Amino acid sequence: MAAADWGGKADHLAGERATAQFDVDGMKVAWAGSRHAVEVADRMACLVASDPVFRKDTRTMLSRKELFKDTLKKAAHAWKRTVELHLTEEEANLLRLYIDQPGYVDLHWVMFVPAIKGQGTEEQQKKWLTMAYKFQIIGTYAQTELGHGSNVQGLETTATFDPSTDEFIMHSPTLTSSKWWPGGLGKTSTHAVVYARLITEGKDYGIHGFIMQLRSLDDHSPLPGITIGDIGGKFGSGAYNSMDNGVMRLDHVRIPRDQMLMRLAQVTREGKYVHSDVPKQLLYGTMVYVRQTIVADASRALSRAVCIAVRYGAIRKQFGSKAGGPETQVLNYKTQQSRLFPFLASAYAFRFVGQWLKWLYTDVTQKLESKDFSTLPEAHACTAGLKSVTTSATADAIEECQKLCGGHGYLNSSGLPELFAVNLPACTYEGDNVVLLLQVARFLMKTVSQVASGKQPVGTTAYMGNIQHLMQCKSVVNTVEDWLNPAAIKEVFEARALRMAVNCAQNISKAPSQEEGFSELSPDLVEAAVAHVQLIIVTKFIEKLQEDILGHGVKEQLQKLCGIYALHLIHKHLGDFLSTGCVTARQGSLANERLGKLYAQVRPNAVALVDAFDYTDHYLGSALGRYDGDVYSALYKEAWKDPLNETVVPDGYQEHLRPLLKQQLKLSRL
């Protein structure tokens, strides 16, 4: 289907496609998760690509105001199509995804609705979700403030209960308590879940969620006591500037008591605070949910960048043989392959771990519903860690893909600058990546101490139970071929992760206090957390290969990609593997040798492996990544769309350029 909006013109990449050694359709199913997923994604991608309202080829040339209005238009049109076509929730989500323009609807569906679902009582859900599902109200998630983002317990907005009127008084006591960043808050949202310190009977009970109406449903003006606006332009052209991230100050705004989200805790009519018998961490449940979705977003963003760089690399030629033969496709340079193919492998690795994380999240949610909270810490650690590792790797990789495409990669028409600018903040939002890795480290330190006291760890830390073996084992790898063995790969990743965690735990125990030790060791703890998360990704990729995978050659290609993913990490983090004694220098160089062979095996399949992502040209939005590889015509055509080319002689010539040139000419004649 990726050729759907291509129109069957000459395929400059046909030769590349002919060398593929596997069934691309089968790979599409492996990537998407099922035949059904391929089919529905195709339908929605085509729907978007064929609708002129969803055009985005001139997006980076729009002013902020034009871009924002365009986002409102697209969102309204998407909703109209959703209703007209009776789209299911799955279809509507995909429609939004392929429109590919951040906007208020993301916050409404991804945060506002889940926050009410997770933290509201049944009665509250019935009331608010009924309106939210029909878009009678538009909601956002207003947690972060000017002064605090990571430290949620440090938020300053207050919600003081007034028993005389049965209301909460919502207030921003300081400049730093201004809400700052919530998407859609600036200009669009009519409602928000606002996080504030609950104060009743003179006592501060900490952060809780409250539903607030912000704007009139008649004329959209802010309600009395609410000052609200956009926080200003953000990194890059187009990109995240379509989103109206907002600032909001509250001046003693009153809301009814029943607008406190009361599933986790309640305030009675008399003002008494009552906490339910659920862990208070469930307050952070919306973040766990969203972090899980962000892993899937990361794999998608990375795969888009890789698709662009691989297709372009197959078209772009530089330098010929000394004998005057044809020029070389840049993708054939070993340096390009060693920079690019690990990203190709990572895209698949992140995709599969994202599918597993979705399963884990669903499983934990079901357990929570039956009051089993035992798996919550692991769900938090997995979502935080995977969100962190996948988004950091993705942002770095998109930037590198720009360089892999040379000068043309720096053009907006390559699609890469916007892709980078939109995905870079994923390293920060939903939890700064370092802050989240420290949460993972905290979980690991607890697990190490439990193992030391004889408790058997489960789930993603089960390997730590094998401590006797993993602390002293030596890798059995002796030849290049030995690095094809998944068990050998898994063992070195387990040993590295465990030894790094145990080293940290031992060093912390030497510090005057646990807290001081944790702080002093935090750079090492972050590295130990990364090692643990990389082990999870490698393990889930290996487990994926044990499933039934249909299609000629599909499993073989995935085995190669799994090998590349794992071995490039060994190469990149060789210092960790050597210093913990998990591999020897010789084994490290054997891994690198194996990696080189895998790159050569993947090369004839590279274009087909990115075709399997099944992206339309519309979604990819790149002159360099076009399905037909007709790169140069596309670049040439795109250039003429720039507003600077609307006139032959530029605006400003008469005022600034002509007088300068004339003056210089006059001077030269003197």
Ligand SMILES: CC/C=C\C/C=C\C/C=C\C/C=C\CC/C=C/C(=O)SCCNC(=O)CCNC(=O)[C@H](O)C(C)(C)COP(=O)(O)OP(=O)(O)OC[C@H]1O[C@@H](n2cnc3c(N)ncnc32)[C@H](O)[C@@H]1OP(=O)(O)O
């Ligand atoms: C079209 C758009 C283009 C592309 C993208 C498309 C779609 C993208 C989809 C979504 C994204 C869309 C838009 C982005 C919108 C962004 C929104 C936001 O950013 S909202 C704000 C998010 N804010 C954060 O994430 C803040 C980070 N900080 C925290 O989470 C916590 O404060 C922190 C965990 C760091 C510290 O908590 P705190 O209570 O102060 O400390 P402590 O460390 O003592 O923890 C106590 C206790 O609780 C456990 N815990 C912490 N968090 C959780 C959790 N979430 N779940 C379960 N448990 C948790 C912690 O481990 C500790 O436990 P123990 O005491 O050790 O047992």
Ligand SMILES: Cc1cc2nc3c(=O)[nH]c(=O)nc-3n(C[C@H](O)[C@H](O)[C@H](O)COP(=O)(O)OP(=O)(O)OC[C@H]3O[C@@H](n4cnc5c(N)ncnc54)[C@H](O)[C@@H]3O)c2cc1C
């Ligand atoms: C595009 C975008 C959209 C957003 N959308 C929303 C939204 O819809 N709703 C919402 O509520 N919020 C939103 N946010 C806010 C976002 O959640 C916060 O920016 C994020 O949680 C990070 O917090 P911070 O900005 O306070 O960073 P800070 O915590 O101030 O981080 C600054 C630096 O300090 C470091 N640091 C902080 N604490 C520690 C520590 N304990 N140990 C070591 N290092 C530390 C960090 O690593 C970072 O390098 C959005 C942000 C962005 C960029």
